[in-house]
Amino acid sequence: MKRTIFAPEHDDFREAVAAFIAKEAVPHSEAWEQAGMVDRSFWRKAAALGFVGFAAPEQYGGLGVRDFRFNAILDEEMSYAGAVGDNFSLQNDVLAPYLVEFTTPEQQARWLPRFTSGELVAAIAMSEPGMGSDLRAMSTVARRSGEGYVINGSKTFVTSGIQADLVIVCARVDDAKGRSSSPITLFAVEAGAPGFEHGRKLEKIGRRAQDTAELFLTDVEVAPENRIGGEGEGLTLLKRNLPQERLSIATTAVAVAEAALDLTLDYCRERRTFGKPIGEHQAIRFALADMKVKLDMARAYLDRCIEAHVHGELTAEEAAGAKLATSELQFEVVDRCLQLHGGYGYMEEYAIARIWRDSRVQRIYGGTSEIMKEIVGRSMGF
Secondary structure (H helix, E strand, C coil), X not given: CCCCCCCHHHHHHHHHHHHHHHHHCHHHHHHHHHHCCCCHHHHHHHHHCCCCCCCCCHHHCCCCCCCHHHHHHHHHHHHHHCCCCCHHHHHHHHHHHHHHHCCCHHHHHHHHHHHHCCCCCEEEECCCCCCCCCHHHCCCEEEEECCEEEEEEEEEEEECCCCCCEEEEEEEECCCCCCCCCCEEEEXXXXXXXXXXXXXXXXXXXXXXXXXXXXXXXXXXXXXXXXXXXXXXXXXXXXXXHHHHHHHHHHHHHHHHHHHHHHHHHHHHHCEECCEEHHHCHHHHHHHHHHHHXXXXXXXXXXXXXXXHHCCCCCHHHHHHHHHHHHHHHHHHHHHHHHHCHHHHHXXXXXXXXXXXXXXXXXXXXXCHHHHHHHHHHHCCC
């Protein structure tokens, strides 16, 4: 099915991205998984080619391009190539909007040149132990101290938390009576700040090349110029960026499922039972056909969402629906593809095994499938 949302410049960009990933990412996948993180040199090489922070203004090393189709191409090509690591989606899709759209000119001048050069890795710390998906249950507190703030609290499930040079921390600001019932505020905390400590690197089922960490803040002093947005505006800013984050997850979901199906088609052509390729057995042929049709429908739906987002028309509810449908379909397809590989699918030497374990989290992070259903359901008047 020909995709109509891309222009020639997007096709040229895709060709360059695919070549870069094949050379600089794929050969290192095993080493990065063993290390538990993507090597920083890869990130600097990607930045040198304009693949990092391209939404930033040109004076800060970006291209001034805010077109999610370029983001989608990076996410898709990483998936198609079977490369590991979430760096492109995290930095370009999730973190860049905070640093480009919600910051002051002074903050941009301090952070963006290092961000677009690949020297600065950013992270965002929202989740807390016991908080679940309810951001309003956040307990990290920023107490006013002179003109600045002192932050206390702990965060978990922070992607790139070990490597991060700059962490956007979500916290509540104490009111005049010391109560932390005020709305969420965002603060940029730089690595090395006194009282800011990295906890253990969390061991996960999948996504092993993307470091995920706990972070602890004990009397961390933050200057007022490191506050992002106004006091109490944090939840509003988070909500503004969540649709793109969820669209990013949906983009990866469909691409990974397509890649898994392609691998399985090759396997079904090569693997023979009862004197013929297993793909010629009706039950398996029907399974392959079922997955193809579902993915074709998901691709059409997703491209429509991407186009809507490019034009500023994608709603939070539509993004939640896209994330829900595609992440659920991704795991359905990948799980079925592993099943068609038989016992070989359970072996680490086969790519489908890694794809399977990496796919499970898609239904959890960025908002669980249950939360996505809640968002969509409420949009229907319930």
